[in-house]
Each structure stands twice: as C-alpha cells, then as structure tokens.
Amino acid sequence: MISSEDLKTKPIPKHVAIIMDGNGRWAKQRNKPRIEGHTQGATALRSVLEGCIETGIEYLTVYAFSIENWHRSPVEVGGLMNLFIKSCHTEIDNLNRNNIRFRAIGKLDMLDSECYQELKRTEEKTKNNEALQLVVALSYGSRWEIAHAAKQIAKAAEEHRLNSEQVDEQLFANYLSTHFMPDPDLLIRTSGEYRISNYLLWQLAYTELYFTDVLWPDFSKEELYKAIADYQTRERRFGKTSEQIYDVSK
Ligand code: FPP
Numbered sequence: 001m002i003s004s005e006d007l008k009t010k011p012i013p014k015h016v017a018i019i020m021d022g023n024g025r026w027a028k029q030r031n032k033p034r035i036e037g038h039t040q041g042a043t044a045l046r047s048v049l050e051g052c053i054e055t056g057i058e059y060l061t062v063y064a065f066s067i068e069n070w071h072r073s074p075v076e077v078g079g080l081m082n083l084f085i086k087s088c089h090t091e092i093d094n095l096n097r098n099n100i101r102f103r104a105i106g107k108l109d110m111l112d113s114e115c116y117q118e119l120k121r122t123e124e125k126t127k128n129n130e131a132l133q134l135v136v137a138l139s140y141g142s143r144w145e146i147a148h149a150a151k152q153i154a155k156a157a158e159e160h161r162l163n164s165e166q167v168d169e170q171l172f173a174n175y176l177s178t179h180f181m182p183d184p185d186l187l188i189r190t191s192g193e194y195r196i197s198n199y200l201l202w203q204l205a206y207t208e209l210y211f212t213d214v215l216w217p218d219f220s221k222e223e224l225y226k227a228i229a230d231y232q233t234r235e236r237r238f239g240k241t242s243e244q245i246y247d248v249s250k
Contacts, residue, residue: 013185022191022215035079040217051221067141099131106140149175
C-alpha cells in the first residue's frame, strides 16, 4: 500500500479537482435508493480529505452538484440538498479540528435559502483555517461561469472601470469563481467515464487527468494515493519540450 510518506518524496499536487461520479450505480448495484449512494459518497469525501491533509494538498475542489443536475427527480434533488445541509452541520467540528477552510462555488442563488444560509455559515465559521481549502462546486457549470465572467467584464467596461486593452488571460481568470486558487494540477474522475462534463473548462487547460473505474462511494484515501502516485510519473511540459524542461540552457 502507498503511504503519504512515500508520496511526499516527490512533488505533491497543490490543487486536486474531483468529479465524484458513480453514486447512483453504486446504490443500484445494492438495490438501494440513489440517495444512499450520495450518502456513502459523503463518507468517501471525508476519507479523501484526510488523505489531502496527510499529503499536504492545499486545495481540493469537488463537483457535488452541476447546473444540469437540477433536472434530476425532485426526490433526488431534495435528498442531495438535505445531505449538503446535514453535512455542513455534522462536519463543521471536523473541518475546524483539521484546519480546513470551506468554500462553495457555483450559481448559488438557485439554491433554496436554507441550503444557501448553511453554506455561508460554514464558510464564515471556517474562514480562518489554512491547512486545506475544500471547495465544493454546487449548482456549478463551467460555461455558466465563463459567460458570467464575460458579463461582469463587459459591465466593468461599460462603467469605465476597465478598458478592453486590459482584458487578458490573467484578468479574465480573476473574474472566475476560482480566482482565489491556482489551476488544478490533477483531475480525478471516478466510475469509468471519460468526460469533463462542464467542469472547470478554463482551469483544466494544463491539468493532468486521471480516470478510474472505482465508483465514488468506494473511493478513499488509498485510491487518492494511487492517483497521486500516477500523477508523479507524468512529465508536465506546459507546451515545452522535454529538453527545455530538463536543460535550462535550451
Ligand atoms: C454523481 O453520481 C454524484 C452526484 C451528482 C452528487 C455528489 C454528491 C456527493 C458525493 C455528496 C457529498 C458531497 C458533499 C459536499 C457533502 P451520479 O449520481 O451521477 O452517479 P451515476 O452516474 O452512477 O448515476
């Protein structure tokens, strides 16, 4: 089994993003309602958070609910909203004990007020923590996020707060909901699907991708360690050649 000490002898990704997929199939395989898969998914997330703390990952961004997920049955959507509210309640001490700062990103005005208030309360109560930032993408869609940024920039230009000459990649990134963190180094998607599904499209430009057949409720700290070990075998060139990476004179 891979240990966090082994992993720490090589570069650890600063920012890991995860598409937590396969909860429904996990439940179906056990003849259980889908919400049981999501509940078990929350337990898997707890184990992954532990792994992030042990290895020194600084940002973990998880896709908990997409804008498209609003089209699921009212029973499933309601069950998920209750799970988010309940998890905020039950996990707050755990977050504080482990020095984890919580943040929610996405089109949060679509959430009902109880869920919204609970997220904001959790953000507020963890705002001074600094070992790890847990960023939960909720009611999130990357195309929405990019269009929203473009709208804000256009508005700033209309109001003469900036001019079009100032718009470059850095400025644009500052208008995204992820402006406070670096781009992900590693993206993990579980359940054997090979898609990005409208997740962090701008931010994933140079991210290493890792896909596994493991269903999210079965994912754990050990599975995270396998993904990190795989990441550590990759050569990140950011568009340069191998020679340019290893020979500073080229
Ligand atoms: C995708 O699996 C998963 C979701 C839509 C929900 C993810 C939510 C959790 C893991 C709950 C815990 C999160 C927090 C922040 C407490 P799916 O339902 O699409 O699975 P399927 O593809 O097998 O149907």
